[in-house]
Every structure is written in C-alpha cells, then in structure tokens.
Amino acid sequence: MKKRRTAATASMVMAGVLVTAGCGAGGPSAGGGDFTDDKVVLALLNDASGVYKDVSGPNSKIAIQMAIDDYQEKYGDDAVVDDIEVISADHQNEPDIANTKAQELYDREGADVILDVPTSSAALAVATQAKNKKKVYINIGAGTTELTGAQCNKYTFHYAYDTWMLANGTGTVVTEEGDKNWQLIYPDYAFGQDMVKSFTGAIEAGGGKVAGTIATPFPNDNFATYITKAGAAKPQVIGTMHAGGDLINLVKQYNESGLKDQGIDLAVGLMFISDIHSLGVEAFEGTIFTDAWYWNLDEKSREWADRFMEETGDRPTYAHAGNYSAALQYLEAVQAAGTDDADKVVEELEGKKIDDMFLRNGEIRAEDHQVIHDVYLARVKGPADVKEDWDYEEIIKTIPAEEAFRPASESGCSM
Amino acid sequence: MSAVLQYTVQGLAAGSFYALAALGLAVIFGVLGVVNFAHGAFYMLGAVAAAVLLDTLGLSLWGALIVVPLLMLVFGMLVERLLVQWLLPLDPLYNLLLTFGLTLLLVDLVKRRYGVSGLPYERPSALSGRVEVGGVGLPVYQLFVIGVALLVCLGVWLLMTRTRVGMIVRAATERPELAGALGINVGRWVTPVFGFGVALAGLAGVLAAPFRAITAEMGSDFIIILFAVVVIGGLGSIVGAVVGGFLVGLVEAFGQAYAPTFAQVLIFVLMAVVVLARPAGLFGREEATA
Structure with a gap:
C-alpha cells in the first residue's frame, strides 16, 4: 500500500517536472509538447568553401534563421516549441563526407531535419541516412531525379528544382519557340550525362532534334574548339550542361566565337543568378535558362529579398529562398503535428498545398515527395535594361506547377 | 579547311x-633547380590582379599588361x-x-577574399570582334594573345642571347656546372630570375583574364598541363618551353x-x-651519364 502510494507520488512529481519543463521559458505550449529534447534543431549541410559556396553556402544559414524568426513571430506564445536552433556543416561536395556528417548531425547534434545538400551523389548519401535513421531530409541544392525516383523514401523531400524540370523548361520551350536543331555540349560525368538524357527527351517531345552531342573533360578551361565544332554543324541553338567555373569559361569563349552574330543561340542547362553576377550581364546577354524562383518576381519575393540583402549584402539565389521556404514549411508542419516526431511531421507535409514567398501553386506531392510549384523561363537582360544591381532577368514564361515537374506516374518511386 | x-x-x-x-x-628551374609548383597559382594571381585593378582603379587590359607583371616581379622576388x-x-x-603549400595558401586566400564564383572582366x-581571313572570322583577341606571346618570347630570346646578363642566366640554365666552373657568379641573379619567372606567369594570367573564368582554382589544372609542356620541351630548355x-x-585544339573525349589524354x-x-625532352640536353 505504502509502496503504491510512493510510486503514485513519484509519477505525479515526474509529471509536474515535465509540465514545468514544457512551459519552460516562454509560456504555455498549445499542442501539449512532445519533443525529443525540448527543442527543434534544423541542420544545414552544404558546401561552405568550394564551387557551390556562392550558390547556397553559409548564406543559407541566414535564410533558415529568417524562417525561424518568422515562425516565432507568427505564432508567438502559441508556438508548440520555443527553442529552435539552426546548425550547419560543410560536406565539401564529397558523398562520403556528407554521409558521415549526416550521421553526426542526426545522432550527435540532435538534428530533426537536414536541409540543402548540393551535389547529387552527396544528396543520395544523405537520403539513405534519413531513411535509416527515420529523420527528415529536405533536399534543395541537388538536381538528381533519383531522390524522387528509384531511390525515394518516406523521409526525403525534393524542393526547388531537378534535372527533369530544367530540361523540360529550357529544352521544350526553346524548341517550341523555333530553335528545333540542337547541339549539346556537356561535362562527361554523372550530372552531365543525366542532363543530356533529360534534354534529349524534352527536345524531342517539343518536336526538335539533337543533331549532335559533345562530351568535354571535367573540369576544363578551354572550350574554344568544342564550340567551333558545335557551331560548324550549323545548329539553331547550342545547349550547355556545364556549371560554375566551367560554364563561365564556356560562355566567355562562346561570346568570342562569333556564333551569336550568326544567329546560333546559347541555352544553359543549369544557371544561378550568382553566375550572372560574377561574370556580368554583358557576357550572358540573351541566354535562356530555367529558374526556380527570381528575387524580383513580384512584391512578395522582393520584400523578402530586401530583408535578405540587409543581412548578407547580396541578393538571394533560388537556393537561398528554397532553404528559407523549406525551413518555414517544416516548422509549420511541426506546429500542426505538435511534435518533432519525424513520422508525424511527414504526415503533415505529405499532400500539403503551399503558397509562400518561394513556392507558387506549390504542393508536396504525397506519391514521390516531389515539391511541385510554378517555375520560370528567364532570359538574361542586356546591360541597357539593367536598372539596379542584380536586376538581370526577364521572365519570359511561367511554367505551371503541374507541367513543370516529372509526373508522379513516371517517377518509378514506391515508398 | 576553314575549320x-x-x-x-x-x-x-x-x-x-x-x-x-x-x-x-623553365628559367626558374634552370637557375635555381626549383620545380615551382606555385606557378599555376602565380598565373591565377595575375588574372585576379588584373580583374581587381580594373574593378578598383579602372586600369584597363593595356595598363594591366605592364603593371601586373611588375607587381608579380616584386612579389616573386619577395x-x-x-x-x-x-x-x-x-x-x-x-x-x-x-611551393605546393604556397599554392594551397594562395588559392584559399583568394577564395576567402573574392569568393568562388569568379570575377568579371x-x-x-579594340580587341573585341573578328577579322576576316580567307572567309573565316578569326577572333581579334586570340590573334592579339598569339602576337603578344610571340613578341615576349622573342624579347626573352634576345635578352638571353644578346645581353651579358642573359648569357649568364642561359649559361647557368643550360650548363650549370660549366658556368660555375668558369667562375661566373650565378648567385646574384637568382632572386631577379625567380621574380622574372613569376612575372611571366602573371603575364599569362593577365592575357587569360578576358578569355577564361577568373577563379581561385583556375591555376590548379593549368599547372599540370604546364608540367607536361616542360617535360615535352625539355627541362630547363628555354626554346623547348616555348615550342612545347x-x-x-x-594538340589540345585538334x-x-x-x-573530344581524348583531348586531355592526348x-x-x-x-x-x-x-x-x-x-630529356625535345630540346633538352642529355644528362652526362657516367
């Protein structure tokens, strides 16, 4: 009898402690609080020093912090969790480092979600960890369709862009607008080969043809002869699948070649506004590419871009905006679920329709976890049309969400 | 034919x-016996310096072609x-x-200061556009680069063959033991020669600036090809370096x-x-084997 009473008292004390802990620093918790460690940890895993640093890098941490601030401002005392933290790690674009870091973040640092992870092979490694550890991973930086295809899993989501969407946007639309005869130049590794496959499909679907493809070493700085060769076949447009420094080399040498004056256009597979900023609009003038988001799209985007610029001194790329949006939507899902339990959060995320600063007509597709949204076909402005710094893009077409991404039926994903 | x-x-x-x-x-190796691994980084610094001078002081390519090699000369001597x-x-x-360590250091410093996306240039x-030669439009800038390179190589060759300093350096480069045996004091020329070699890398960087992506990493692959050039031409041979x-x-272009897939392998x-x-390379001297 006495024993039972002691046990009851003990459990009451325990409950009291728990409730007090739950109330903690900032008032009552609406959902009753069911958190692994009384806090939510968002982990940014990306390239902090290498080629993709300017595309996303450390500035994405600031974007995620902005999402946390916005969440806290929106819910105030009603927030289900008060303690939210963003941490970051550098994966140097190496899949094995990404793999180790992901384990550390989930296990030791208590990360509830990992965000970003550029470089496809690294992203696939993190997706595998997410699956094993049953923790959420939202990819923004990597382009591979495998994440929502054969290698999809319950805990992995794909935000922002992928190779199918880039090819479909640039390949199909440019073909339909009259450039039917293509030459493709691509770096000879997994990403380049993937892009060529996607582009060829999109171009043929648009009624065009790929007359030739040229593989180049990766990395490479001398493209003059490849370009001359592509031009000698007299295509209407040359498509390049290069990125970063290789893209800049190729564009400089394309401008040198005089093909532009002969009416042979250049279409770029993957490009970020930071590329245009570093090389200058003169070099890219007239180039057509697919963009997941543009800072000067409308008032809503611009307002956020202004805040971002105050913090960082730069305008955001779509990777920065995507990290913000993904962090915010994750926290919204935590709020709705009242817990950071991954299975419950995933349930909230699946099928959710979203319209925020980044996603327009967005939906987190339940079938394959592809986050679909409106994307844009952009043309780089000429120097005369640039009204302010970073005012580089003219949006020539909005591709509606349902058409912009690979249909779920073709993804080959089974969860 | 036009192609x-x-x-x-x-x-x-x-x-x-x-x-x-x-x-x-080649001259650095010849006179100092140093395989300068940082040569690619010096090439990169030349391009970065040109871009920075244009951005901050408005110094055009014409000015940079003079100023940057001088800066690199001083830097190299230091x-x-x-x-x-x-x-x-x-x-x-x-x-x-x-010099390998120096490369890592310089590359990271440039990355830290100027980021990874590259600098505009x-x-x-006057150097844009093309000239028609036999019905083929050739970019003016490429012809300009070839012209400058030939002039500089010719200048260096004259310096080496027609001046006393040049003869000493050449003697030290191509017949080090003999030069020493004849009592020529090579030592005092060591510092200027190193600076001169670095200045040439810087000049190559300036010429590359309008044509290549100006990034911290731009010298990393360049140096590998450069070693191949020197081995083909003959270690320490001045003519060999140029011909190589x-x-x-x-070979790369053709x-x-x-x-295409074998271009670099070739x-x-x-x-x-x-x-x-x-x-010993095309123009190298066979080592005197005992």
Missing part, C-alpha cells in the same frame, strides 16, 4: 598561355628572398613541398576537334612518347 585554320588559331592562343608560363617555369632561398641548399623536394573594345607550349596548345600520350624517344 583547320580556326583550330590552329585556337590552339596557338591556348598555347600562348602555356608558352609564356612554361618559359617562366617569395624567393623570404622563403625559397632558405631551402635551396637542401633536397629539391623541400622547395617542391614549399571586360576587355577593351605551342605544340601542346595545338584533339578537341577530332577526338597531351600526356604525347608526353609519354617524347619521354620514351628522347628522355
């Missing part, structure tokens, strides 16, 4: 960068005085490690045109063939 002309010009333009930089590498000279009496491996309008540079540029195949047939 062949275009490939030739492209090959010679790419070869110009190699020839200028390899020339610097590197020699402060670092390289202390390791000269030791195994050559130490300076190889030093606008060339003077243009030859590798041509390789890209007719065997350079090293050429290197292997040369080393097998003439171990």
